[in-house]
Amino acid sequence: MEEKNSCAQGRSSQKERLYSAAHRTGTDRPPCICPGGMMNMISKESMELSGCFWPEAHSDPEKMAGLAVALNRAGGFENYGVPFCMTVEAEAMGAQVNMGNSLAEPHVTESPIRGPGELDKLKPMDLSAGRPAAVLAAIRLLKKEQESSGVPIIGNLCGPVSLAGTVTDMGVLLRTFRKEPEKAERLMDFVAENLIAFGREQIRAGADAVCISEPSGTGEILGPRFFEAYSVKYVNRVLDALEVPVKIVHICGDLRSVYRQLAGLHCHVFSFDSIVNISEIKPFLEGKAVMGNVNTHAIGTMSADKVGTLAENALSKGVDLLAPACGLPVSTPLANIQALVAAAGRVDSGQA
Amino acid sequence: MKEKETLLTQLADCVLNMEDEEAAGIAEEYIEEGYPAQEGILSGLVVGMNQAAELYEREEYFIPELLICSDAMYNGLDVLRPHLPRSEGEKKRQVVIGVVEGDTHDIGKNIVKIMLEAAGYEMVDLGRDVPPKSFVEKAKETGASVLALSTLMSTTMGNMEKIIRMLDAEGIRDQVKVVVGGAPVSQLFAEKIGADGYSENAVEAVKLIDRLMEA
Numbered sequence: 063m064e065e066k067n068s069c070a071q072g073r074s075s076q077k078e079r080l081y082s083a084a085h086r087t088g089t090d091r092p093p094c095i096c097p098g099g100m101m102n103m104i105s106k107e108s109m110e111l112s113g114c115f116w117p118e119a120h121s122d123p124e125k126m127a128g129l130a131v132a133l134n135r136a137g138g139f140e141n142y143g144v145p146f147c148m149t150v151e152a153e154a155m156g157a158q159v160n161m162g163n164s165l166a167e168p169h170v171t172e173s174p175i176r177g178p179g180e181l182d183k184l185k186p187m188d189l190s191a192g193r194p195a196a197v198l199a200a201i202r203l204l205k206k207e208q209e210s211s212g213v214p215i216i217g218n219l220c221g222p223v224s225l226a227g228t229v230t231d232m233g234v235l236l237r238t239f240r241k242e243p244e245k246a247e248r249l250m251d252f253v254a255e256n257l258i259a260f261g262r263e264q265i266r267a268g269a270d271a272v273c274i275s276e277p278s279g280t281g282e283i284l285g286p287r288f289f290e291a292y293s294v295k296y297v298n299r300v301l302d303a304l305e306v307p308v309k310i311v312h313i314c315g316d317l318r319s320v321y322r323q324l325a326g327l328h329c330h331v332f333s334f335d336s337i338v339n340i341s342e343i344k345p346f347l348e349g350k351a352v353m354g355n356v357n358t359h360a361i362g363t364m365s366a367d368k369v370g371t372l373a374e375n376a377l378s379k380g381v382d383l384l385a386p387a388c389g390l391p392v393s394t395p396l397a398n399i400q401a402l403v404a405a406a407g408r409v410d411s412g413q414a
Numbered sequence: 415m416k417e418k419e420t421l422l423t424q425l426a427d428c429v430l431n432m433e434d435e436e437a438a439g440i441a442e443e444y445i446e447e448g449y450p451a452q453e454g455i456l457s458g459l460v461v462g463m464n465q466a467a468e469l470y471e472r473e474e475y476f477i478p479e480l481l482i483c484s485d486a487m488y489n490g491l492d493v494l495r496p497h498l499p500r501s502e503g504e505k506k507r508q509v510v511i512g513v514v515e516g517d518t519h520d521i522g523k524n525i526v527k528i529m530l531e532a533a534g535y536e537m538v539d540l541g542r543d544v545p546p547k548s549f550v551e552k553a554k555e556t557g558a559s560v561l562a563l564s565t566l567m568s569t570t571m572g573n574m575e576k577i578i579r580m581l582d583a584e585g586i587r588d589q590v591k592v593v594v595g596g597a598p599v600s601q602l603f604a605e606k607i608g609a610d611g612y613s614e615n616a617v618e619a620v621k622l623i624d625r626l627m628e629a
Binding site: 191232278 | 485
């Protein structure tokens with residue numbers, strides 16, 4: 063901590079730093095990332111900077127890529143990440159989506175099926191059309207950008223339980239987990255197959271990392287038994303089928319009831335909510351890089367100094383990758399995102 | 415002929431043990447024996463739901479279990495409610511509940527609704543993705559005691575504050591208690607936007623609203 067400028071020789075590219083942090087092979091300092099997808103990184107200011115606005119940027123590959131690049135260039139997170147919501151997969155399977163506006167992200171307004179029993183009415187995702195194709199095209203554009211920038215590209219997938227609970231009512235799905243597990247599993251199989259296909263295409267298009275976020279397949283909602291039987295099982299099924307340098311999993315909520323199940327996730331990096339205590343969860347994540355977990359409400363509303371302090375606190379507790387704990391509010395000041403990145407930049411691991 | 419106590423225990427057990435398909439049958443048997451519907455609800459079904467809530471607090475039950483318990487409770491209620499005496503003395507306190515605009519995740523909201531209903535509140539459910547204006551209009555229209563706002567998405571939390579500001583503007587802020595909840599919401603956030611309370615889960619929400627109603 064004595065010297066600020068410790069990386070005089072051989073500064074890592076952001077991509078190299080992400081890889082080393084994820085694989086825990088030693089970095090000059092932790093990266094500061096925000097994957098995208100459920101973990102929103104886009105703010106009003108970054109839209110204004112890039113001239114690429116929501117909702118168009120959810121469907122237009124150039125605007126999608128433009129928005130991701132602008133934030134990074136402005137001293138924002140040290141990655142590109144697309145898409146910016148969790149509705150791409152569900153929409154391609156037949157869900158009705160309200161595309162939101164410049165301040166609100168898209169959300170599903172109507173599920174295509176009433177219950178897992180109606181599985182035959184679900185459409186398999188067509189990756190050559192609509193928003194899945196737009197996401198893939200955006201990743202290809204970002205790959206070109208990466209040649210000069212060295213910024214890693216994170217592709218995002220909706221968690222399998224969350225996706226299943228979007229294409230049908232979540233309450234119905236949860237009851238089915240308990241009462242008709244065979245039916246639930248058939249739906250989960252279908253969802254996982256589609257996620258695998260989409261994930262593979264994201265990787266083929268150029269994604270260096272894939273992040274799966276589970277806002278609904280959580281320990282708080284499911285409890286340890288169903289978390290293991292559905293979240294862990296199907297997240298792993300998707301992860302196992304993807305060949306990509308970095309695999310990230312984010313699970314929302316308090317994880318205390320499922321600490322013991324987390325070791326079973328086949329990811330390199332595990333990310334979690336701000337209510338989770340870093341020192342408490344770390345022993346359960348042996349072999350995994352720990353990512354998190356700065357309170358997003360704080361990042362969205364507090365002063366840049368305060369955000370810097372919170373970031374330092376997370377770093378001192380041992381996060382390997384500094385990140386917001388959830389999706390950022392669109393109103394988040396760019397200065398606060400920069401403060402987060404700057405805090406990671408101040409870390410001197412003595413390895414440079 | 416079965417004793418009343420036996421049937422009340424069976425009603426409670428149906429709810430607690432997630433026997434949602436048996437609850438209606440037991441409730442019918444209870445009514446056929448001529449026992450009072452009110453007691454069947456309060457000393458049978460609601461007891462079972464409260465026991466389920468205790469297991470939830472102890473982390474033996476989670477949301478899938480609570481949902482099936484509530485199915486059993488509602489199946490029993492459907493049978494017992496038509497037999498309630500017409501003239502109920504005191505009017506129940508009303509709670510208007512909904513997921514704020516921009517979000518359609520409603521599991522948490524539904525669980526809170528179930529627990530408040532079991533606790534004796536009359537619930538007005540606006541559903542999900544509800545515009546701020548609709549909350550305010552419904553609060554005015556019903557004269558509800560409580561407005562309960564939920565969201566799972568951090569990006570939509572701003573709508574909670576918007577609703578409170580609209581209540582201010584309408585001059586009815588002091589007539590209704592506003593409580594907020596959902597994964598990204600916190601006590602700190604609740605205080606910042608001027609809500610009357612925050613609770614972490616459905617069981618706490620009942621305690622919170624009971625407390626606010628006593629005050």
